[in-house]
Amino acid sequence: MQYKVTIENFDGPLDLLLHLIKENDLDIYDIKIEEVTKQYLDYIKAMQDLNLSVASEYLVMASELLEIKSKMLLPKRKSLEEDEYEEDPREVLIERLLAYKKYKEITSEFKELELTRKLVLTKEPENLSYYVKEEKNSGDIDLSNLLEAFNNLMKRKEFDKPIATKITKKELSITEKVSRIRNILKEKRKINFEELFEVSTKEEIIISFLSILEMVKKDEITLSQDDNFKQITISLKEGE
Numbered sequence: 001m002q003y004k005v006t007i008e009n010f011d012g013p014l015d016l017l018l019h020l021i022k023e024n025d026l027d028i029y030d031i032k033i034e035e036v037t038k039q040y041l042d043y044i045k046a047m048q049d050l051n052l053s054v055a056s057e058y059l060v061m062a063s064e065l066l067e068i069k070s071k072m073l074l075p076k077r078k079s080l081e082e083d084e085y086e087e088d089p090r091e092v093l094i095e096r097l098l099a100y101k102k103y104k105e106i107t108s109e110f111k112e113l114e115l116t117r118k119l120v121l122t123k124e125p126e127n128l129s130y131y132v133k134e135e136k137n138s139g140d141i142d143l144s145n146l147l148e149a150f151n152n153l154m155k156r157k158e159f160d161k162p163i164a165t166k167i168t169k170k171e172l173s174i175t176e177k178v179s180r181i182r183n184i185l186k187e188k189r190k191i192n193f194e195e196l197f198e199v200s201t202k203e204e205i206i207i208s209f210l211s212i213l214e215m216v217k218k219d220e221i222t223l224s225q226d227d228n229f230k231q232i233t234i235s236l237k238e239g240e
Contacts, residue, residue, distance in 0.1 A: 013061035014100040016043060021097075028097055031090055033072055037065040068093060146216075146223065149193055149232050150209050177211035185221065185236035193223075193232035 010016040020039050021028055044062055047054050071089035181196060196208050212234070215221045224233045 011104075013040075013058050014097060015104070016040065016058070017061070017093075017097060018101060018104070028101070029094060031094065033065065033069050033090055037069050040065055064093070145225065145232065146193075146212075153194055153197055154205070174207060174211050174214055177207050178214055181208075181211055181215065182220070182236070185234070190233055190235040193234055196234070 010019065017036065017040065020026075020036050020043075021031065024032075024035065024039070026032060026036070041062060044054055044058060068089045184191065184196075193212075196212065197205050212221070216223065220237060222235050222237055224235070225231070
């Protein structure tokens with residue numbers, strides 16, 4: 001079989017041997033040592049013909065290949081004991097090639113990761129608050145804010161049971177409660193949402209809340225909040 005020698009850069013004699021095995025489609029576990037040795041020596045000779053310096057490690061490997069080749073040519077013993085094992089002269093070389101092949105593949109993966117990492121640009125973390133527009137609360141709130149405030153109020157009050165006294169239930173209409181709230185706002189001009197729920201009975205709290213909704217619907221009052229989760233303020237609109 002004619003083999004054309006092409007001078008390439010290899011990372012060492014094992015790298016060259018792997019190249020020869022791959023080029024000839026050989027089984028690494030069953031290397032044709034005679035063929036590989038011949039091609040390896042042809043490569044060394046081609047380098048010398050081109051006046052290229054041959055590293056000593058390549059020459060050491062050449063001698064090892066020749067030694068293995070000579071051992072392979074020796075006649076095998078005809079009779080072996082039942083448990084006796086005859087070492088294959090190629091065994092050590094095959095183990096070295098397999099180990100080198102494994103690390104070469106890993107190194108290749110690392111090189112790919114390195115190239116990918118070079119495509120990523122990073123910078124030191126910095127305070128970006130300078131670029132953030134400071135958003136001020138407009139003061140306007142919607143129904144969801146009002147409902148949330150009412151739910152929080154209900155949780156805090158927990159509707160404590162009254163002391164064992166006789167209580168006469170008094171019906172209170174939304175119209176009456178609206179009138180009371182209107183009078184309070186005319187006197188104070190502005191009050192906190194929870195100030196209208198000082199009573200402890202569930203019925204009156206609900207009537208008060210419905211009254212506030214009624215006044216919002218009629219556009220009589222303004223609801224505002226200085227910041228998220230702050231107290232909701234109720235004020236009478238101008239002209240009311």
